[in-house]
Amino acid sequence: MSLFMEDPAHFSKSRLKLDLVAHNVVLPPTKSRKEIYVDLYLKHIAQKNAGDFSSDDEDQEQDLADKEEEEDAEILVQSCLTDDDLKAALLKHGVKAGPIVASTRALYENKLRRLEQSEGQGHVNGVEKGVLYSDSEEEEEQGEQEDGESGSEGAKEETAEQSNQAQQGSSQPSQEPVKDTIEEMFLNMEASPTGICATRRRPIKGAAGRPVQYIYPDTPTSPTTLERREVERRLVPIHIQILVFFILACLLYIIYVCVEGNSFSPFVALLDSLDQGSESEEGLMLQAETQDTPVISGQE
Amino acid sequence: MSTTSQKHRDFVGEPMGDKSVTSLSGIGEILGKKLEQQGFDKAYVVLGQFLLLKKDSEMFSEWLKDASGANSRQAGSCSQCLTEWCDAFL
Numbered sequence A: 001m002s003l004f005m006e007d008p009a010h011f012s013k014s015r016l017k018l019d020l021v022a023h024n025v026v027l028p029p030t031k032s033r034k035e036i037y038v039d040l041y042l043k044h045i046a047q048k049n050a051g052d053f054s055s056d057d058e059d060q061e062q063d064l065a066d067k068e069e070e071e072d073a074e075i076l077v078q079s080c081l082t083d084d085d086l087k088a089a090l091l092k093h094g095v096k097a098g099p100i101v102a103s104t105r106a107l108y109e110n111k112l113r114r115l116e117q118s119e120g121q122g123h124v125n126g127v128e129k130g131v132l133y134s135d136s137e138e139e140e141e142q143g144e145q146e147d148g149e150s151g152s153e154g155a156k157e158e159t160a161e162q163s164n165q166a167q168q169g170s171s172q173p174s175q176e177p178v179k180d181t182i183e184e185m186f187l188n189m190e191a192s193p194t195g196i197c198a199t200r201r202r203p204i205k206g207a208a209g210r211p212v213q214y215i216y217p218d219t220p221t222s223p224t225t226l227e228r229r230e231v232e233r234r235l236v237p238i239h240i241q242i243l244v245f246f247i248l249a250c251l252l253y254i255i256y257v258c259v260e261g262n263s264f265s266p267f268v269a270l271l272d273s274l275d276q277g278s279e280s281e282e283g284l285m286l287q288a289e290t291q292d293t294p295v296i297s298g299q300e
Numbered sequence B: 001m002s003t004t005s006q007k008h009r010d011f012v013g014e015p016m017g018d019k020s021v022t023s024l025s026g027i028g029e030i031l032g033k034k035l036e037q038q039g040f041d042k043a044y045v046v047l048g049q050f051l052l053l054k055k056d057s058e059m060f061s062e063w064l065k066d067a068s069g070a071n072s073r074q075a076g077s078c079s080q081c082l083t084e085w086c087d088a089f090l
Helices: A013-022 A034-050 A057-064 A066-079 A083-092 A102-132 A137-155 A159-170 A173-191 A223-234 A238-261 A264-276 A280-299 B006-012 B029-037 B043-052 B057-068 B072-089
Strands: none
Touching: A013 A034, A083 A102, A102 B043, A102 B057, B006 B072, B029 B057, B043 B057, B043 B072, B057 B072
């Protein structure tokens, strides 16, 4: 006979579940009352353990490791699900899951667990409210402890659920739709603790066939280029420069010839020769003769 | 609007091609190594995981935290980076 009698009524619901599964007992539906688990436990396991009591240390260790066991119980339950079952279960909770592959399975199992815990707590609270008025306070305390435990380990990083559970403690089952929306709001906040919202960004210009929405200016001009353009605008265009040059050249040539000729007739002769164009030598000869004749006439 | 880092802008500004996983915003050397150990050696493999989770920012952040030990800020940054890249190029 042992000194310690395990009282299953003092165990948490998840602990009972784990023990039942460990002893290959078929579990009742998830939302059953704790008493059902206790009954099953007493039926199957208490008889087995009657002869099994060896160490008292086990009890203490088990109490300490209660948190982990709760997790393991949930994991056991959910890893028995096939991919399709997992997907269907998530769909029941309103979550449209993507493909359940090796890398995504763990995530979806976690999600399902979290959803079931939050829903289970809502249900348990509702049930216990009815129990409050009829049963002793002990059960209520145990129930709250159980919620606290599963709540703290289930919440992990999400403070949203903790504050949510506080709300659940006081809310009635009829307020579940409101609770869900608040949960969603909190979840959103948790996802962006630094206030970063993943809003849709305007598409990059020209990418993936999208039309250019923002046209960048042409390559910016350097200061020297700008200066050069300014200066060039003020200068006379080059064609006009060349034209003016030729006109001036002709004028100067004419003036030179006039200076050399120094009389009207050679000027005319020069003009004639210029008109004729190709007889430049004759023009010069005429010039020489006409120049000589006045000189000769002058001398005589 | 939130400010984005230079790394974020560099990643979102062009197709990722064959970029390494450390080119993702929020993923540095240490996280990059952890991801590479698990087989996520290129940015497009991480993109694959992001798409598998139906581009859900939250789930992807959670996965990244589990897989690489990233903190919330890093995971959020990476998530946002991939979301915007998908908006632009996918």
